[in-house]
Amino acid sequence: MNKLILLLFAGIIITSCGSDTTKPTDKPESDKPQVSGDKLVEVEKIYPQDEKFNEFSQYIAGYEGSDNSSFKGLESTASWKSYQTNLNAVWKKTNNKLPIIKNWTKQELDDANTDGGTLFYPFSGADFLHADLFFPDHDNIAMIALEPVGNYPDLVKKQKDNKHGKYLGNLKKSMNAILGLSFFRTIAMADDFQTEMDGTLHVLMHFMARTNHEVLFQEKIAIQPNGELSTDVTNITDSTYIGNRYYFKRKGENKVRTLTYFAVNIQNMAYHSRGGLVAKGLDTRSDLVAYFNGLNIKSTYLKSASYLMHRPTFSIIRNLILNESEYVLQDDSGIPVQYFDTNKWDLTFYGNFTKPISLFYERQQPDLTDIYSNKTGNMKPLPFGIGYQYVNGTSNLMKAKKK
Numbered sequence: 332m333n334k335l336i337l338l339l340f341a342g343i344i345i346t347s348c349g350s351d352t353t354k355p356t357d358k359p360e361s362d363k364p365q366v367s368g369d370k371l372v373e374v375e376k377i378y379p380q381d382e383k384f385n386e387f388s389q390y391i392a393g394y395e396g397s398d399n400s401s402f403k404g405l406e407s408t409a410s411w412k413s414y415q416t417n418l419n420a421v422w423k424k425t426n427n428k429l430p431i432i433k434n435w436t437k438q439e440l441d442d443a444n445t446d447g448g449t450l451f452y453p454f455s456g457a458d459f460l461h462a463d464l465f466f467p468d469h470d471n472i473a474m475i476a477l478e479p480v481g482n483y484p485d486l487v488k489k490q491k492d493n494k495h496g497k498y499l500g501n502l503k504k505s506m507n508a509i510l511g512l513s514f515f516r517t518i519a520m521a522d523d524f525q526t527e528m529d530g531t532l533h534v535l536m537h538f539m540a541r542t543n544h545e546v547l548f549q550e551k552i553a554i555q556p557n558g559e560l561s562t563d564v565t566n567i568t569d570s571t572y573i574g575n576r577y578y579f580k581r582k583g584e585n586k587v588r589t590l591t592y593f594a595v596n597i598q599n600m601a602y603h604s605r606g607g608l609v610a611k612g613l614d615t616r617s618d619l620v621a622y623f624n625g626l627n628i629k630s631t632y633l634k635s636a637s638y639l640m641h642r643p644t645f646s647i648i649r650n651l652i653l654n655e656s657e658y659v660l661q662d663d664s665g666i667p668v669q670y671f672d673t674n675k676w677d678l679t680f681y682g683n684f685t686k687p688i689s690l691f692y693e694r695q696q697p698d699l700t701d702i703y704s705n706k707t708g709n710m711k712p713l714p715f716g717i718g719y720q721y722v723n724g725t726s727n728l729m730k731a732k733k734k
Contacts (some may be wrong), residue, residue, distance in 0.1 A: 352563040358499040365610055376586050378578050379548040381475060384536070387483070391502060392540035393418040405486060408494035417503055422541065425460075425510045431715050432464045439681075439711070441731065443658040444468040448629025451475075451656070453648060454636040456487045457534035458509060459590065461717070462541050465660060466630055467581075470589040473626050477602075479594050480575045482532020483549060489527065498527035531592055532575055539579050547578040547587065554593070558621025564637060570611075572619060595619055597648045598639070612645040623651055633665030635718050638694040640666045640685065659731040661717040663687065671731050682713030688720060703727070 357597040383715045384403060390402040391414040394531065397403075403516060405411055435588070436444070447470040452462050462472050489495040505528065532549070539546050540660075552560045554572040564573055574593035580586055596602035596610035603648075611638040613620055633640075649666055663684055684703045687694045702708045716723040 376587075377548065380578070381548055384546045384549050385482075385540075387486075388536040388540040388546040390486070390545075391499075391537045394540060401485065405490060405495065406625065408490070408495065410499055410571075413502060414499040418506070421503065421506055421510055428715055429464065433467075434443070435714060436465055438465070439679075440465060440658075440660070442732070443660070443730075444628050449473060449626050451623075451626060451628045451631045451652070452633075453631075453652075454633065454639065455592075456509070457505075457531035457538070457592075458634070458726045459535050459538040460509065460542065461634060462632060463538075463544075465632060469630065470586075470588055471626075473505075473628075474590065474592045475595060475597055476531070476592075477594055477596070479530035480573070480592055481528070481532030483532065484527075484529075494527050501528040502533055502537065506537070509534075530594075535575075535577065535590065540576070543582050544579045545582055547577060547580065549577050552576045552591065554618050554622050556618050556621075558618055558623075558625045560591070560622070598642075598644050599647050600644060620647070620651075624655070626655075628652075628655040628657075630660065631656040633659070633661035635662070636664045638664050638691050640692050654732075657733050659729075661729055661731075662695060662727055663699060664694075664719060664730075665729075666692070667696055667728065668702070669696075675734055677709075677732045677734060679711060679730045679732075680727070681711050681729070683725060684727040691719070 344694075358490045386396050386400045386402055389396050390400070390405065390411075395406055416532060445468070447468060449471040449472050450462060450469040452458070453475040455462070455476055456476050459472075459474075463475070466576070484498070485675045486495060486498070489498050490629075536546055536549070550562055550565045552562055552574055553564045553567050554574075556560050562574070566569075572593055572595055574591055577592075578587055579590065580588060595616075596612055598612050599614045600612040602610045602612065609629070639645050640652075647688060649670065652666065653670060659671075664687070668678070684690070684699060686700065703710075713726055713728055714723070716726045717728065718726055720726050
């Protein structure tokens with residue numbers, strides 16, 4: 332396997348004692364300088380890399396690959412050409428909107444995007460797009476949702492089995508919601524991922540390519556009992572959570588970022604899905620809670636979160652976000668404003684809010700309505716639509732910065 336090597340440190344002279352370090356095998360080599368004698372020696376940070384993942388991401392994004400791409404032969408198929416044309420049309424409106432959001436991010440989230448850090452995005456679905464738009468300089472993204480993680484597909488075999496066109500059709504269909512509405516519909520996505528496209532992997536890698544990133548590598552990872560991650564997914568129990576980890580970088584840059592995605596239940600108690608799935612909750616999944624606590628969360632993003640953290644049954648994840656985050660960016664479907672103690676948080680409100688959409692009408696927030704109607708808080712405009720009320724002029728966001 333090829334390796335992408337980033338030289339991070341030149342020799343710097345300091346006074347210190349020599350020490351040895353043990354390098355873990357399940358994550359990138361540490362970028363901290365190692366001490367040898369009285370000098371800090373040059374350290375190489377090594378990330379796994381395999382070109383096939385970037386070729387795949389480009390292909391499902393509707394981009395033609397290089398002449399050496401392993402998917403070059405599939406680009407001549409009628410199904411891919413039709414997919415490419417339709418995809419470009421679907422993306423056209425979004426591409427016009429992206430510069431507006433990026434400019435807003437530079438103005439309003441510059442402090443949150445300073446010095447890297449980890450973005451925590453629960454209830455995310457496969458929404459890499461907005462995670463990258465609002466937090467483009469975070470080093471790591473940890474995404475949590477109910478949708479399955481998915482597997483790297485064999486597209487050549489799908490072509491031989493006459494399933495290639497159906498796969499591309501399923502993928503394009505899944506893009507319509509997030510690009511047209513700015514959010515994933517949980518029930519609809521559950522149906523989408525019971526097809527040739529078996530999980531979020533396909534959408535995430537599509538988004539990475541469409542947002543000008545190179546996908547360096549993708550691998551399965553497991554949460555160990557102590558909350559740490561391991562790439563050894565062979566000798567595990569049936570209850571072990573297995574997810575996907577991606578290594579990617581923005582084209583033209585050297586900084587490598589990671590994204591981890593797990594399909595897990597994060598309410599307090601067990602979850603019973605319509606399809607018969609039963610998943611334990613955070614009150615008994617100490618491994619998952621330990622994983623969250625070990626993330627070293629800098630920012631949390633909440634959008635179209637079904638108002639779940641308005642419920643007492645989501646108190647564990649709500650309190651974890653409030654305790655661990657330095658910044659929270661959310662719409663009204665996230666954590667109710669009453670939980671943000673203004674002695675601890677500086678709050679800035681954007682856009683407009685009167686009431687939730689009819690589907691969640693019972694999730695009223697009189698205090699938030701009062702803030703917007705009487706302009707009692709720090710109020711600013713929001714120049715784009717996002718969330719359940721995605722029409723420009725009806726949307727809202729709140730930025731919370733811990734004092």
